[in-house]
Amino acid sequence: MIPQEIIRRKRDGDELDAPEISSFVAALAAGRLSEGQIGAFAMAVWFKGMSRAETVALTLAMADSGDRLQWADIDRPIADKHSTGGVGDNVSLMLAPIAAACGLAVPMISGRGLGHTGGTLDKLESIPGYMITPDADLFHKVVKEAGCAIIGQTGTLAPADGRLYAVRDVTATVDSIPLITASILSKKLAAGLETLVLDVKVGNGAFMADRGQAEILAQSLVEVANGAGVKTSALITDMNQPLADSAGNAVEMRNCLDFLVGRKADTRLETVVLAFAAEMLVKSGVAASSDEAERMARQALSSGKAAEVFARMVSMLGGPADLIENPDRYLAKAPVAKPVPAARSGWLGACDARGIGVSVIDLGGGRRHPADRIDHRVGFSELLPLGTRVNAGEPIALVHAADDAAAERAAAAIAAHYRITEDKPELTPVIAGLI
Missing domain, CATH: 3.90.1170.30 (Pyrimidine nucleoside phosphorylase-like, C-terminal domain)
Structure with a gap:
């Protein structure tokens, strides 16, 4: 079926079948759709929604639009976390090295800013030399040797999502539950995860301002991910104020470095980071309880091990080896x-x-x-x-x-x-x- 017919059927509220969705996603990944067609499809989904079957089909089609990563030679649980987006939300930057310091392997595929929310990749690009799109071999090497790597989508990893993501950002179609679900989970399925923890934001700074809508999104994400074989849970967190005490890119990177060396204790940010670390460790079977997992995470911070993991990740991905010791030398x-x-x-x-x-x-x-x-x-x-x-x-x-x-x-x-x-x-x- 030609793309405009698929767009028309969704615009009219029809339920698309899996072959139709696969056909549209294949055209998207191959560059055969115009931005107008992509935007029209996204807006049709925004207005008409998608059934659970359609959402699963869209997620799987986008995950299959490129390569799927394999981690057979890594003897750690493969885990990740993803946020639906907020302001001053730099949790991933600290969480990945904490989780890695506690025994997990964290191949974190992150995104750029979307709408009014900040993007992890934009923050990492504040670091001179940091490669956000390394080749697959280097990505694998960093995860294996450092324990974590935070990168962006390469052209071969869920490429259909990469193009749809960019168009959603500028067409007021960010806050669609099916599109959010498919975007997040297509990347995570392609990354070869065993476990996943999701941060679903709610409040005036989130895409879901209503608690009920946030719960619907969390349920959609958890059900689709678990149905695809990834053990998944979601925490709903408050976004009625910035999470960190900074909002921007280099300023949030400075905030991250301060956190890793112990200068952001007893904050809302610390509460969220430790809660997600605990959930990741319990979900992956590394810790038997949330209390044990939180103690492990706090020890990773206080011992400096998490900071060491972060520094090694940055260095292996092309950034300065002494970023933590000399942030003013590198962060503009x-x-x-x-x-x-x-x-x-x-x-x-x-x-x-x-x-x-x-x-x-x-x-x-x-x-x-x-x-x-x-x-x-x-x-x-x-x-x-x-x-x-x-x-x-x-x-x-x-x-x-x-x-x-x-x-x-x-x-x-x-x-x-x-x-x-x-x-x-x-x-x-x-x-x-x-x-």
Whole structure:
């Protein structure tokens, strides 16, 4: 069937069969579809949805559109984690080396920024020389010898998803449950995983602002992945404020390095990282209980072993061997840094996390079009968490910008994104549930 007929049938609400979906995905992977056709298909799915059978067919077709990785010579459990996207969400950067330091092999296939959310690959590209698309042999070597490797999709790994992913980013079709499910799981199935833990974000900074929708997405991901033979669970986590105290690319990489050397203890970020480390270790059979797994993860951090794994991964993938010891030598800084003063005294009661993510894009730290170049230097750091008592004029964030005018605009935007209240707010738990 020709592509426009498949698009028409989905537009009209018909259920596509597996051969139709396979035909469309094959054309997508081969470059035989225009961006208009890809965008039309994505929008039809966004409006009409997909049945579970259609979602499974789409996931498997995209996973089969390229190579499938094999890890037979690695005697560790093959595990990974994936987030549905948030603001200040750099969990993967620390989690992969922690899990590897505890005995897992973590071949992590990550993505770029999508919509208002940051991308792990964009953050890693802040590191000079870091290869986000190594060849298959090097990827395998790094996973085997360092314990983890965080890379992007190569042209041979779920290539159909790579093209669809880029078009979804700029056609307002990111927040479709079938498309999210197929995109995430096609890469994970192609990566040859044994276990997978998913971070499904919910809140005003997530693609799923509603708890019920987040649970539907988590259930879809877990059911499809388990049905495909990958032991999978999902944690639902809060995204009503940035997770880290930084949002951007180089600034989040600095945050990662600080975390690995123990300077981000007792934060919401630490709670999430340790929770996912524990779930990965228990799911893979390395630890018998969550308490034991968390102790293992904390030991990997406090001993410096996780930092050593991260440093080795960076070095083997072309980055500097002394990044952790000398971050200022390698991570570029924006020429302008401007504090954002609190408009009045009170409590940081709420914030527009999505707005903060959009403000990163406005600074040049994200994309409006697939081909846009990112300014890795820009973003926000020293973001105070909700529930903090502030005095008028006290900084609630620090803007990193390319020039004074951009810094002024971003500072005004950040101030508008926070609501200061007279009463101390009741905060949502950072981990809302497990599926």
